[in-house]
Amino acid sequence: MAILEVKDVSKRFGGLQALRDVNLSVAENTVHAIIGPNGAGKSTLLNCLVGKLTPDTGSVLFQGQSVLGRKPHEINQMGISRVFQTPEIFGDLSVQENMLIPVFAKRDGAFRLHPFETVEHEREVIDEAMAALEEFGMADKRHMHAASLSRGDKRRLEMAMCLVQRPRLLLLDEPTAGMARANTNRTIELLREIMERRDITMVIIEHDMHVVFSLADRITVLAQGMPLVEDTPENIKGHPKVKEAYLGEAA
Amino acid sequence: MLGLNKRDTRFLIIVILLTLFTPFLLQPFPEESALAQFNGGYPDLMAKIAIFGIFAMGFNILFGLTGYLSFGHAAFLGVGSYAAVWMFKLLTMNVFPAIIVAVLVAGLFSAVIGYISLRRSGIYFSILTLAMAEMSYRLAYSVLTPITNGETGLQVRDSDPRILDGADAAQYPNLFGLELSQSWKLELASHVFTFNVGFYFCAVVAIVMFYISLRIARSPFGLVLKAIKSNQTRLNYTGMNTRPYTLAAFVISGMYAGLAGGLMAVMDPLAGAERMVWTASGEVVIMTILGGAGTLLGPVLGAGAIKYLENIFSKINENVLHEWFAFLPDGMEDAVIWLIARFTGEGWHLTLGVMFMAVVIFLPGGLVEGGGRIAAWFRRKPAAGAGAGGGDGDGDGDPEHHPKPTPRIATLGD
Numbered sequence: 331m332a333i334l335e336v337k338d339v340s341k342r343f344g345g346l347q348a349l350r351d352v353n354l355s356v357a358e359n360t361v362h363a364i365i366g367p368n369g370a371g372k373s374t375l376l377n378c379l380v381g382k383l384t385p386d387t388g389s390v391l392f393q394g395q396s397v398l399g400r401k402p403h404e405i406n407q408m409g410i411s412r413v414f415q416t417p418e419i420f421g422d423l424s425v426q427e428n429m430l431i432p433v434f435a436k437r438d439g440a441f442r443l444h445p446f447e448t449v450e451h452e453r454e455v456i457d458e459a460m461a462a463l464e465e466f467g468m469a470d471k472r473h474m475h476a477a478s479l480s481r482g483d484k485r486r487l488e489m490a491m492c493l494v495q496r497p498r499l500l501l502l503d504e505p506t507a508g509m510a511r512a513n514t515n516r517t518i519e520l521l522r523e524i525m526e527r528r529d530i531t532m533v534i535i536e537h538d539m540h541v542v543f544s545l546a547d548r549i550t551v552l553a554q555g556m557p558l559v560e561d562t563p564e565n566i567k568g569h570p571k572v573k574e575a576y577l578g579e580a581a
Numbered sequence: 582m583l584g585l586n587k588r589d590t591r592f593l594i595i596v597i598l599l600t601l602f603t604p605f606l607l608q609p610f611p612e613e614s615a616l617a618q619f620n621g622g623y624p625d626l627m628a629k630i631a632i633f634g635i636f637a638m639g640f641n642i643l644f645g646l647t648g649y650l651s652f653g654h655a656a657f658l659g660v661g662s663y664a665a666v667w668m669f670k671l672l673t674m675n676v677f678p679a680i681i682v683a684v685l686v687a688g689l690f691s692a693v694i695g696y697i698s699l700r701r702s703g704i705y706f707s708i709l710t711l712a713m714a715e716m717s718y719r720l721a722y723s724v725l726t727p728i729t730n731g732e733t734g735l736q737v738r739d740s741d742p743r744i745l746d747g748a749d750a751a752q753y754p755n756l757f758g759l760e761l762s763q764s765w766k767l768e769l770a771s772h773v774f775t776f777n778v779g780f781y782f783c784a785v786v787a788i789v790m791f792y793i794s795l796r797i798a799r800s801p802f803g804l805v806l807k808a809i810k811s812n813q814t815r816l817n818y819t820g821m822n823t824r825p826y827t828l829a830a831f832v833i834s835g836m837y838a839g840l841a842g843g844l845m846a847v848m849d850p851l852a853g854a855e856r857m858v859w860t861a862s863g864e865v866v867i868m869t870i871l872g873g874a875g876t877l878l879g880p881v882l883g884a885g886a887i888k889y890l891e892n893i894f895s896k897i898n899e900n901v902l903h904e905w906f907a908f909l910p911d912g913m914e915d916a917v918i919w920l921i922a923r924f925t926g927e928g929w930h931l932t933l934g935v936m937f938m939a940v941v942i943f944l945p946g947g948l949v950e951g952g953g954r955i956a957a958w959f960r961r962k963p964a965a966g967a968g969a970g971g972g973d974g975d976g977d978g979d980p981e982h983h984p985k986p987t988p989r990i991a992t993l994g995d
């Protein structure tokens with residue numbers, strides 16, 4: 331069963347054709363990696379999935395429902411979360427407060443006026459946020475200003491903020507960029523565990539082939555806005571076109 | 582207590598005590614001494630501080646918490662004043678209908694202006710609010726004169742219907758018969774302290790409003806507002822719709838402004854459009870930043886400091902300066918007086934400008950940051966342990982919400 335169905339999506343920026351008739355079908359409870367050189371249109375494709383951009387043509391169905399024309403918060407409430415290429419977190423807030431927001435968003439929906447409740451008294455919300463911080467090994471940093479975290483920790487915090495919402499589909503845009511090797515391996519472990527334990531589908535954009543081949547069930551290679559091939563990791567590794575367009579360059 | 586944790590309860594109690602003892606605190610000098618002119622314990626001034634404190638507290642919910650810099654909040658203050666005076670004219674001189682209607686009308690008005698202005702953020706939002714407030718100001722002088730009485734201002738008259746008041750009802754703003762202008766004086770060792778009903782009414786309202794803003798800041802709603810200031814993109818992609826939250830913050834702060842405007846009318850039952858002029862909107866911005874935007878106590882301190890200093894500096898005219906500097910040789914006396922006179926009396930705004938620049942440059946967290954630094958300095962000075970439980974100088978009183986030492990001005994917009 332495909333949870334995400336992208337059909338004939340094109341997107342143009344002025345004279346630049348960023349996406350050209352992209353088709354993508356992501357099966358439920360799998361990890362689907364999108365690889366391709368810089369500027370291939372990978373981030374643009376994610377932007378079209380979460381309501382940041384509207385494609386010029388084509389359709390995007392999530393669980394059979396179109397996401398096009400919906401606002402980012404509506405798409406999130408449908409069950410799609412996204413980790414950005416440059417971490418988007420609440421820099422002015424503490425790490426713990428960063429985790430509370432997605433839990434409140436999950437519980438209360440897009441808007442709720444609750445000026446006379448007290449954050450401190452929301453035991454269940456706090457416990458859930460703390461459990462997620464624990465899971466991501468960040469509990470000891472909970473009082474830190476999120477802005478003062480290292481780049482890798484910011485990424486992990488953002489990932490934790492997305493996962494605490496129990497999304498059906500998680501979109502990750504280069505989640506290990508800027509991480510040290512050890513942290514990259516920890517992230518791989520974490521994502522693997524999550525795949526095993528939860529009902530979740532992931533679309534992951536990644537430059538690090540080690541990450542891609544450790545996690546992906548299927549890989550789509552994107553070049554100049556067009557899907558070049560889509561296949562299993564084993565077949566992609568040996569694919570001559572891919573070697574030429576991407577792996578050769580990266581190696 | 583009251584849904585607050587221990588630290589916040591202590592904080593609230595300190596604020597209550599400070600407010601209730603203002604007639605003493607602002608009257609430190611003996612009546613006949615040369616320093617008596619620095620006393621600020623008159624009912625008018627104290628009530629003004631409480632009223633502008635409320636205005637700034639509300640403004641801080643929008644600006645300090647949510648990060649939206651409105652340059653039009655004086656419009657809501659003005660609307661509140663007009664609404665209150667109309668209630669005095671139509672219903673009764675009792676203050677309750679007046680302030681309740683002032684809050685409601687300002688709330689409605691701010692919902693309309695907020696709905697339009699919040700389509701943009703950053704500098705465009707600021708300019709939209711400025712434009713709307715300026716429009717309201719102009720309308721008050723032109724098309725709306727039947728409601729505002731134009732340049733004369735709206736006043737209470739004997740011929741007003743006042744349908745709820747009987748023939749023998751009080752002719753002045755009152756609390757169920759107790760007139761707000763009533764005062765008691767206490768003479769104590771050559772000090773004179775004045776206790777005025779109007780001031781205490783404003784003070785109690787200010788305490789209630791402070792409590793409300795404290796609760797808002799500690800609520801999930803307040804947390805979302807802080808998140809909006811920090812990163813709207815992340816909030817949207819986390820499934821929250823920022824628009825209704827910002828509109829709610831806007832309306833709440835508009836209602837605070839309307840309440841302040843209503844209280845102004847309560848202290849002096851007339852309303853004029855000059856309350857809506859853009860410099861009045863600027864003043865509350867300056868109060869909030871001077872005191873410490875985003876902190877709970879800062880805006881109130883900023884309002885107090887500005888209103889107190891305005892009062893003192895405006896009174897220092899050339900005659901007073903001649904008295905002070907009589908000991909100098911003539912030529913020098915004139916030069917010194919000329920220089921100082923630029924900054925006093927009519928020139929008070931120059932002093933305010935210099936003060937504001939100094940705070941923004943050297944104390945970006947405002948007076949609250951200054952207080953925090955002094956407290957930290959005192960804590961470090963004596964041997965360890967001493968003064969550890971001492972004054973919660975930083976109004977926020979929460980280690981997780983410490984006012985940042987980063988310049989707030991740079992992040993005004995988004």
Ligand SMILES: Nc1ncnc2c1ncn2[C@@H]1O[C@H](COP(=O)(O)OP(=O)(O)O)[C@@H](O)[C@H]1O
Nearest residue numbers: 343346348366367368369370371372373374375
């Ligand atoms: N908002 C935009 N406006 C104009 N051009 C854009 C925009 N976003 C991306 N592009 C261009 O589209 C191309 C694809 O970008 P992107 O999707 O970010 O590539 P990547 O595969 O590296 O993530 C690039 O050439 C980029 O410059």
Ligand SMILES: [Mg+2]
Nearest residue numbers: 372373374415
């Ligand atoms: Mg990219």
